[in-house]
Amino acid sequence: MSPLDLTVVLPVRNEERNLGEALKALGKDFAMQSIVVDSNSTDRTVAIAKEHGAEVINFEWDGKFPKKRNWLLRNHTPTTEWVLFLDADEWLTDDFKAEVRAALANTEHVGFWLNYTIYFEGRPLEGGYPLKKLALFRVGAGEYERIDEDRWSQLDMEIHEHPVLDGTTGEIEAKIDHRDLRGLDHWKKKHADYAAWEAHRYLAIKDNSALQSKWSTFQKIKYRLMGTPLLGPVFFFGCLFGMGGWRDGKRGVQWALLKASYFNEISRMVRAEQKQKS
Structure with missing residues (x-):
């Protein structure tokens, strides 16, 4: 079976625990090209990428736009028709690859929303908020939302942004396995950085009506609660009862x-900043 007219891009930094498994799951016959965009890793990330036949491109962020994904799209534009962005802790399944192959064979869409199975404590979660990303799209159809920041954080990659595309989008139902092998301590540290970025992001756009008109229902609810102590509790009960997290028992x-503690931290940062300015 010939590879798809597709480039798979994995933006990474110090991902030696995850990257090998992600590239192994990707395989050799799914995509024409695989690119690892590395941010000066100090572990074996680059060596692992090369061992699996991926092209490695180094990225150094200057603290401003563009970050890693948009930088790749602008400066090393894939020569294939399609591009798929994966994190190193996202493993493609056979069902996902088969559905993508069928979908790309005859479509007028310019992009596809992807679904993920979240693994926690080594096992998949049955409930909780679903993870979706618009991470598969035609090269040239658009790029990730432009966010002008001046080192709000040390995060050199677009985190919760989705690409803004010129055209219609579809959805791949088969799921990608989201497995992070680096443990809970790393998850907490990573999300502390995410929380600081989310707080700054909200404070920068909360009065921008043009952007608000493009928010999803989930974003509208989240941003309305962002400056209140209700954000974490609402997410907790929504995750556990509204989205079926109870089905996972203690793990759920x-x-x-x-996740509620993450949103609590965002809310705390936002309220502290608002109080300081008042």
Whole structure:
């Protein structure tokens, strides 16, 4: 079976625990090209990428736009028709690859939303908020949302942005396995950085009516609650009961608490900044 007219891009930094498994799951016959965009890793990330036949491109962020994904699209534009952005802790399944192959064979869409199975404590979660990303799209159809920042954080990659595309989008139902092998301590540290970025992002756009008109229903709810103490509790109960997290028993409660603590931290930062300015 010939590879798809597709480039798979994995933006990474110090991902030696995850990257090998992600590239192994990707395989050799799914995409024409695989690119690892590395941010000066100090572990074996680059060596692992090369061992699996991926092209390695180094990226150094200057603290401003563009970050890693948009930088790749602008400066090393894939020569294939399609591009798929994966994180190193996202493993393609056979069902996903088969559905993508069928979808790309005859479509007028310029992009596809992807679904993920979240693994927690080594096992997949049955409930909780679903993870979706618009991460597969035609090269040249658009790029990730432009966010002008001046080192709000040390995060050199677009985090919760989706690409803004010129055209219609579809959805791949088969799921990608989202497995992070680096453990809970790393998850907490990573999400502390994410929380600081989210707080700055909200404060920068909360009065921008043009952007608000493009928010999804989930974003509208999140941003309305962002400056209140209700954000974490609402997410906890929504995750556990509204989205079926209870089906995972103790793990479901623990996952809901972890995510709620993340949103609590965002809310705390936003309210502290607002209080300081008032």
